[in-house]
Amino acid sequence: MDFDFTDMPGPDKYRLLTNFVGPRPIALVGTRSPSSQNNAAPMSFFNVFSHEPPLVVLGIQTRGNGEEKDTVANIRRTGEFVVNMVDMSIAEAMIVCGVNFSSEIDELAFAGLTPVRSVKIDADRIAESPCSFECRLERIIDYPRRVLIIGEVVHMHVHDRCLDAAGRYVNPETYQPIARLHADNYITSDRQFVLSKPEALLPYEAGQLAPVPGGAVR
Numbered sequence: 001m002d003f004d005f006t007d008m009p010g011p012d013k014y015r016l017l018t019n020f021v022g023p024r025p026i027a028l029v030g031t032r033s034p035s036s037q038n039n040a041a042p043m044s045f046f047n048v049f050s051h052e053p054p055l056v057v058l059g060i061q062t063r064g065n066g067e068e069k070d071t072v073a074n075i076r077r078t079g080e081f082v083v084n085m086v087d088m089s090i091a092e093a094m095i096v097c098g099v100n101f102s103s104e105i106d107e108l109a110f111a112g113l114t115p116v117r118s119v120k121i122d123a124d125r126i127a128e129s130p131c132s133f134e135c136r137l138e139r140i141i142d143y144p145r146r147v148l149i150i151g152e153v154v155h156m157h158v159h160d161r162c163l164d165a166a167g168r169y170v171n172p173e174t175y176q177p178i179a180r181l182h183a184d185n186y187i188t189s190d191r192q193f194v195l196s197k198p199e200a201l202l203p204y205e206a207g208q209l210a211p212v213p214g215g216a217v218r
């Protein structure tokens with residue numbers, strides 16, 4: 001089947017894009033409310049965009065009534081947010097944070113999550129999250145009824161158990177983030193596999209060989 005995205009109602013585009021672009025990582029985004037409470041909401045229009053500068057992106061749409069979500073209003077006001085990564089241990093709490101509560105509700109308290117003071121920004125991080133990134137707003141790009149938020153990572157926290165002994169690389173046995181598939185379907189990263197480039201092709205990487213017709217190595 002083919003779908004013409006230039007002539008399609010919004011909900012259909014949402015369904016197709018979110019059903020087929022996945023799994024999408026989940027940022028449980030922490031911000032500070034106007035009354036200084038914690039606000040947290042999951043966002044799966046999320047990814048890391050570059051490492052130098054270290055940028056993350058969030059895509060956030062308005063509520064059904066056209067109002068801006070608390071996360072966006074808080075980021076506009078404070079210029080800060082925390083991206084907390086989500087694993088199975090906090091999956092259910094993450095879903096609770098995704099309920100459209102009024103802005104006075106502290107989602108972390110409601111979901112039984114523990115706030116911890118951040119190092120470089122005012123918004124708290126979540127103690128139970130395996131890994132959190134403190135971010136400063138780099139820029140907001142406004143579209144009708146949605147925004148693209150670009151944040152610069154200024155500090156990172158990782159549970160020691162999620163790192164190897166040297167503290168350099170991830171420990172895949174203990175860091176297993178969940179990700180969103182379609183609708184209410186999620187996946188966890190407990191079936192990881194190694195896929196390395198074939199050794200015979202490494203000289204191409206080094207620019208030492210040129211391809212010849214038929215794909216043979218010269």
Ligand SMILES: Cc1cc2nc3c(=O)[nH]c(=O)nc-3n(C[C@H](O)[C@H](O)[C@H](O)COP(=O)(O)O)c2cc1C
Nearest residue numbers: 041042043044045059060061069070071098099100
């Ligand atoms: C797993 C998951 C991913 C979500 N991803 C997004 C997203 O990328 N963008 C968005 O606008 N809303 C997303 N939502 C919905 C928001 O989390 C929800 O609207 C929340 O109530 C917003 O809270 P806030 O008003 O405190 O910002 C997601 C919900 C869930 C459960």
